[in-house]
Amino acid sequence: MTDTLRLFLVGLFLANPALADLQLTFPAPATETFSETEEFGSYKLPVGPYADGFVQTLVAEGQQITRAWRIDIDVGTSLLVMDNLRQQLEASGFELLYECTTEVCGGFDFRFTTSVLPEPVMHVDLGDFRFLSAQRLGGAVPEYVSLFVSRGADTAFVQMILVGSPDEVSLTAKSGGKVAQVAPAIPSVTFGSVTETMLRDGHAVLDDLNFETGSSALGEGKFLSLIDLAEYLKANPEIRIALVGHTDAEGSLQGNVNLSRKRAQSVAARLSQEFGVPSSQMEAEGVGYLSPRASNLSEEGRTQNRRVEVIITSTQS
Structure with missing residues (x-):
């Protein structure tokens, strides 16, 4: 087993899941491309595929944390990335509400009608992405989370939106290497074009x-x-x-x-x-x-x- 795959299988929680902060362990050096916290947000959490012109959603309200990462990884697929993160969510007390792959989600229509950060902070390959939503009911108010995962040639992209009580919602991330926090490079173009x-x-x-x-x-x-x-x-x-x-x-x-x-x-x-x-x-x-x-x-x-x-x-x- 490679070191990368071994790191992929660790990071589960020893604390009481109902009370644990949400922690993510990434398999390789990760670059945080976006981080925003709203004191109160209203997020339409997808809980079903795109069908008949819309995506079935659940309205989640509370403090909203939106984060995105670019992970340098030379092995694995979007399935492997999502499986690892799902295990960590479940170990932290979250219960799955909905999970889908590209075609099952609704492909282009699902991606376009769902809250996804723009390029270059979050990249979604329309031929290879995965999504899940989950809830945790142990606290004073329900907590909700969504994950969007996609792949490039040697890079994984992850977006997480976490909604809940300001007193209970906490999110930290670590990886197999140093976590950088820099803005991705944007190709040179004419200003205003x-x-x-x-x-x-x-x-x-x-x-x-x-x-x-x-x-x-x-x-x-x-x-x-x-x-x-x-x-x-x-x-x-x-x-x-x-x-x-x-x-x-x-x-x-x-x-x-x-x-x-x-x-x-x-x-x-x-x-x-x-x-x-x-x-x-x-x-x-x-x-x-x-x-x-x-x-x-x-x-x-x-x-x-x-x-x-x-x-x-x-x-x-």
Whole structure:
């Protein structure tokens, strides 16, 4: 057994599970990429897969701790990472509420409708991720936790959201090496550009696009947002993106989902045919009116909701 695998099998708890602080033991040197504590938060904890346009959730309220780590690991899969962390949660008194793999979770739709930190602090490979949610009922108020785990070529990415009483919620982490706390490097891009926004916020709206009314046909013109995005993608062939179409709330859900997907596909086709971006770097999806950024009660809001966004989905070729 390698030292890495041996470290993977330790880290369980000797304290009373109902009273123990939550401690995580990682299998290798870990970089904490994000840490935030809200004194009071309301978190929609997924307890089921994406189905019929939404993810079944449980509303967890209390102090909310959100953390993310990048783990340098040369062996193992996302299953091995999740199995190890699940054992530690169960040893600390947490009971499993829901667990799923990529396809069972709902793939792209589950990831997109679930609270996930943006690139580069948290990376989710749409072909390989795992999720679980759990609860612990031993204290004055229930505690809830979710874990998102994904893999790169030689790196594991972990996001944890922990919600409970400020007097009882405590989270510490250690690893087989020094735990660094540094911001991940972000590729150099033009300030204020679509790619700068995408890398900073995890997504960016392609605001200068235009479509014919009720049509998926992308208007004529090169569009500065597409020029910027194409240059970045061709300079960084390891990056993969998803183009996500959105609509206003007029019409049926299925009709809007279909229209939004076709608009995203039109953008992908333009990037490939006119700007030479390899199709292997892109995928196109649509969510209809399920993710508005403004009220659908006004024309101005509906106009803002009709859009195509871009998100990074993978940094692996």
